Amino acid sequence: MDILQLSNYLDQLLDIDFIPDAKTAVNGLQVQNRGEIQKVGLAVDLCQATIDRAAASGCNMLFVHHGMFWDGLQPVRGLLYEKLSAMMRANLGLYSAHLPLDMHPVLGNNRALADQAGLEHLEAFGEYNGIKIGLKGRVLKISAGEFGKALEEKLGSPVRVIGEGEVETVGMVTGGAGEILHQAVAERLDCYVTGEAAHPFYHAAIEGGCVLILAGHYATETGGVKAVGKRLAEQFGVETEFIDYPTGL
Numbered sequence: 001m002d003i004l005q006l007s008n009y010l011d012q013l014l015d016i017d018f019i020p021d022a023k024t025a026v027n028g029l030q031v032q033n034r035g036e037i038q039k040v041g042l043a044v045d046l047c048q049a050t051i052d053r054a055a056a057s058g059c060n061m062l063f064v065h066h067g068m069f070w071d072g073l074q075p076v077r078g079l080l081y082e083k084l085s086a087m088m089r090a091n092l093g094l095y096s097a098h099l100p101l102d103m104h105p106v107l108g109n110n111r112a113l114a115d116q117a118g119l120e121h122l123e124a125f126g127e128y129n130g131i132k133i134g135l136k137g138r139v140l141k142i143s144a145g146e147f148g149k150a151l152e153e154k155l156g157s158p159v160r161v162i163g164e165g166e167v168e169t170v171g172m173v174t175g176g177a178g179e180i181l182h183q184a185v186a187e188r189l190d191c192y193v194t195g196e197a198a199h200p201f202y203h204a205a206i207e208g209g210c211v212l213i214l215a216g217h218y219a220t221e222t223g224g225v226k227a228v229g230k231r232l233a234e235q236f237g238v239e240t241e242f243i244d245y246p247t248g249l
Helices: 003-013 048-056 078-089 109-117 144-155 178-186 200-208 223-236
Strands: 028-031 039-045 061-066 093-096 120-128 131-143 160-162 166-172 191-194 211-214 239-242
Touching (some): 003 028, 003 061, 003 223, 039 048, 039 223, 048 078, 109 131, 109 144, 120 166, 144 191, 160 200
Parallel strands (some): 166 191
Antiparallel strands (some): 028 093, 120 131, 131 166, 160 211
């Protein structure tokens, strides 16, 4: 299987053409390569470190959540040149999926986080650009502190809990989606989980009576790429490797 065939499969699996996203997300195949795909590297972020590690591990392709072109149209020089030239020297292709990966009902970042948090009775939640990109559900009633501690153990990284009280209804949107806290408050959810949020959302959570849990932008977005890697291995027998490069944010 070559990268065009694999990309076509991923386009359909993740509904790339039907999910609106930022223009600079450039969802789909971002960098082509030559030859058969024998090993796929999986990473949250496309950066020089993940490129170098993928090349050193013999990957022919990288599948990432945050791709190469977030800064928009720019000359191919400096750091962008270094990334592209390193990938071309290593014959390393690149496929990126942002919101399509966040919201996939089976392989998505939000689904992975919901499973880790033990959410049941899942429904779509968190409107962004006219679509709901997150999930909401219920957990067995638990204190906010204990819920945060359990999530911290599942993710293996620090979790910040803002607010107190019992938690039963939970909304979540992975990554940096602090603004969707307002929707959780409006729906009278007990708790809202995201990766990171700006300073004002502390007060919005306290005053809105909705526990805010910040579980890390990186940590909440590892589940989707891992799930896609597992699917590719099962579907095509291709070797996969998760390239862990946490930012601590």
